[in-house]
Amino acid sequence: MHSDTPNDSWAIRFAQFVQRFGTIKLSVLFVVLTLFFTLGGSYVIRVSMGSQVDPDDFISAVVLTMLSAPWVLYFFSELVKQLENSRTNLKEVVSQLERLREEDVFLNRELQSNIRQLNHEIEQRKHAQEEREAVFKDLEKEIQDKSEQEEQARRLSTLLRSIIDASPDLIYYRNEEGRFAGCNRVAEMMTGKTEEELLGLTPHDVYEEDLARQVVESDQEVLETNASITDELWLRFADGRRRYFEMRRVPFFDKNGNRLGLLAFGRDMTERKQAESAAEKANTDKTRFIATISHELRTPLNGIVGLSRMLRDTELSEEQFNWVSTIYASAITLGNIFNDIIDLDKLDRDKLELSLKVVSLKDFTEELSSIIRLLAQDKALELRTTINEPLPQLVEVDGTRLRQILWNILFNAVKFTQKGHVSLSVSATRPNNDISLVTFVVEDTGVGIPEEEVDKIFAMYYQVDHPDHQSATGTGIGLAICKQMVDLMHGDIRVTSRVGRGTRFEIELPLQISTKPMQSAKLQVSGLKILLVEDIELNVMVAKALLEKLGQQVDVAMTGQDAIDKARATQYDLILLDIQLPDMTGFDVASTLHEEDLVMQTPIVALTANVIKKREEYLQNGMDDVIAKPIKKSRVIEVFNELFSEPDAAPGSDEEEQKPDTTKALTTILDMDLLQMLVDTIGEDMVRASVKVFQDKAPEYLEILVLSLSADEKDDVCAEAHKIKGAAGSVGLSRVQRIANQIQQGDHPAWWQNVHDWVEELQMAMQHDLKALHDWLNEQNIDD
Structure with a gap:
């Protein structure tokens, strides 16, 4: 509390006065004032008492004052000092109290804040406790759910394992290092090892080396591309059985997308492959049967056609000429039926090909008409032939196939026409880039085709079911073959018909205008x-x-x-x-x-x-x-x-140049130098043993090759052909080696178009050349 405030006591003000005035000065003043007061008092007392004022009285008063004044002064000085000290202490106390009050206010505020914070924290802790209790409840429920899920997962795992083990398919999985991490019962049966024994093994520890290498290559492809692949391969079971499996390999990942390895699923396709082989063999047998029938039937047909043709050139009566002409036309018809059968087989094997030659459309039409006219005359029908000019003089076309197409259509026209006429007309558009669209139109006045049947007549083995058609029967393959031949020539064939009014066939073919001269129809050489x-x-x-x-x-x-x-x-x-x-x-x-x-x-x-x-x-x-x-x-x-008719070779050309390129001898199918060297170095017996090994393995090689080709697995076909090539080369089968080398060239642009022919050629060469090799070895033995 400040000293100037009106609340200050007189003692404090007096003490402040003493302190400002000075203690010595005040003490002197006090002594003087006391002395005067004493002197004055003594005088007043003496006067009031009526006593005589004696100077001695003043002296005693002064002495008394001088003796008592220092003590009084000391007392008052101490009193003032104590008062000042008390005031000072009081100020300090007041200041401390003020600070304490301020601190108390601050602490009170802080305490209030802490109390509010504490209340807030208590509230938060209360909420946290409630949330914790809710979390504990959720956790308890989650634990319960997880327990149920784990139990369900165990049941599902047991069920899945049972399903995998019960599956007839081969199933296994391997980790990133290529080691087995699990399998099913079929895999155990195949490898002869339990799942525990397979764990940690690699394919090289389980399979034969060739198979292991193939499996590892496929697995590596899956791991490199992260894409599934499917291949087919032979697997040997522990009991020695060989089975053909279609293997599907896929990568598998965890929930975070990290790859764990690969899964493999194998389906036993042996029965299917055997069925395909049987079907292929049946198809081959059918082809051989057709070839045999063709040979056997064409032999007498050759005599019929040849002799009837020669008879027509002799002097005959009109009746005899007609008879012979009928025989000749019938033989030609039979020959065309043979051609349909042969082409049907080729279509089944995708081997139907075109052989383009230079043809005169005019001569071609007249030649075809002359034969059809013989058939028409037998039924008293008129054949009308129209050649619409301008017509390209020469075109490049497969004359045999074109003749077969028109023959089938014209023959049907004659067959299904009882009266009236059959017509053939030929026309062409103006050439564009040396290509002319040539149109052949065949019309008849026959029984016609019902409208609902028109779209079906080009189907294989289909025959129109109509009462008026019962008088003429057929195989139902002619028009189907015609359609496919026209498609092969990049042309179009259309038909329109009205029942009882006749049928019209229109064939459009884009034909190349020929710049080559037509081959002479006359023989240029005689006396051979x-x-x-x-x-x-x-x-x-x-x-x-x-x-x-x-x-x-x-x-x-x-x-x-x-x-x-x-x-x-x-x-x-x-x-x-x-x-x-x-x-x-x-x-x-x-x-x-x-x-x-x-x-x-x-x-x-x-x-x-x-x-x-x-x-x-x-x-x-x-x-x-x-x-x-x-x-x-x-x-x-x-x-x-x-x-x-070609000019002779120039004089002086050596004998090898005059030798035909197609000249083949034993050296074209066997590597004679290699075989002779092998006989001279390792001996004939060892060569025979090597040939025996190849002969024993050859059927297996060919079987795998054919099965892989049936599955359209180019890589497997090429790999097996490469194996055959190497094996054939080691025993001197040079032609087999060459054919196998063709097959293994998978990058050949026409590989798919030719590979089936090459495989057939390989099979024939394998059989023929092995026999030739044995014959050669037998001759060596005789010479020895």
Whole structure:
């Protein structure tokens, strides 16, 4: 509390005064004042008492004052000092009390704040406690739910394991390191190991090395691409059984997307593959049957066509000429039915091909019309042929296929027309980039086709069900084959019809205008010395008569050995060689002739009724060309002109250049240098043992190759072909090695179009060349 405040006491003010005035000064003043007071008092008392004022009285008063004044002064000084000290202390106390009051206020405020904070915290803790209790309840419920889920998961895991073990499929999974991490019962049966024994093993610890390498490569592809793959492979069970499995490998991941390894599922496809093999074999057997039937039927047909054609060129009465013409046309019809059957088989095997040649549309139409006219005349029908100019003079087209298409349609027109006429017209559009759209229109006045049946007539084996059609029957394949041939030529075929009024077929084909000259229809060479190798008398008579009529000299051999003997004794200009002979095949004859260098400058032309094979197959077996039976004069002229109308080689060319490129000998199918070296170094017995091993493994190789091809697995086909190539090369089978090398070239642009033919060629070469190899080894043994 400040000293100037009105509440200050007099003592405090007095003490402040003493302190400001000074103690000494005040003490002197006090003594003086006391002295005066004492003197004055003494005087007043003496006067009031009526006493005489004596100076001594003043002296005693002064002495008394001087004696008492210091003590009084001391007392008052101490009193003032104490009062000042008390005031000072009081100020300090007041100041402390003020501070304490302020602190108390601050502490009170802080306490209030703390109390509020504490109340807030207590409230929060209360809420937290409530939330904790709720969390505990949720946790208890979650624990209960998890327990139930774990129990459910255990039940599901047990059920899943039971399902996996009960599955007939092969199931296993491996980790990132490629080690087995689990499997099912089928995998245990296949490997002969329990799941516990498989854990931690790699494919190299379980499978054969070749299979293990293949499996690891597939697994690596899955892990590199993170994509599933499917392949097929043979697996050997622990009990020795081999089964064919379709394997599906997929990567699997955890919930965070981290890859854990791969899963593999294998389905046993052995029965399906066996069924496919059986179907393939049945198809092959069907092809062989068709080839055999074709050969057997074309042999007498060759005689019918040839002799009837020659009879028509002799002097006959009109009635006899008509009879012979009917025989000739019927034989041609039968031949076209054979062609339909053959083409049906080729369509089934996707082997139908086009062979483009230069054709005169005008000559082609007139030739076809001349034969159809014979059929029409038998039914008193009129054949009308119209050639609409301008027409391209020459076009490039497969004349055989085009003739077959038009023949089928014209033959049906004649067959289903009882009266009236059949017409054939040909027209063409103006060429565009040397391509002309040629249109053939066939119309008849026959029974017609019901409107609801028109869209079905190109279906295989379909025949129109109509009362007026019962008079004419058929196979139902002709028009279906026509449709597919027209599609193969990139053309279009359309039909319109009205019941009782007739049918109209329109065929449009885009044909290339030919810049090449048409091959001469006349024979350019005569006086050839020809060896005709044929075992059927009728065929010999027809072919010999035709050749002699063309101005050639003909010598006949009825067996393969007879042909070889005649070739050894006489030099011929040409050998016409039938493929099916009683003692050996024409291929065997050709191989012997080439091996003995008996035909160095003599072309060999195959005569065959087996039109199943392709021309290239004959060329690869030592032939220079092929003529199909029944023998046609036009085909004979074509082949002869191609072989002999070219200018001779220039003088001075060496003998090897004059040798035909297609000359084949034993060296073309066997690596003679390698075989001779092997015989000389490791011995004949070891070579035979190696050949025996290859011969034992070859069926398995071929089976896997065919099954892989059936599954459209190019990589597996190429891999198996590579294996066959290496094995064949080690035992000197050079042709087998070459064919296998073709098959293994999976990057070939036309691989899929040719691989089936190559595989068939490989199968035939394997069988034929192994026999040739054994024969060669037997000859070595005889020589020794």
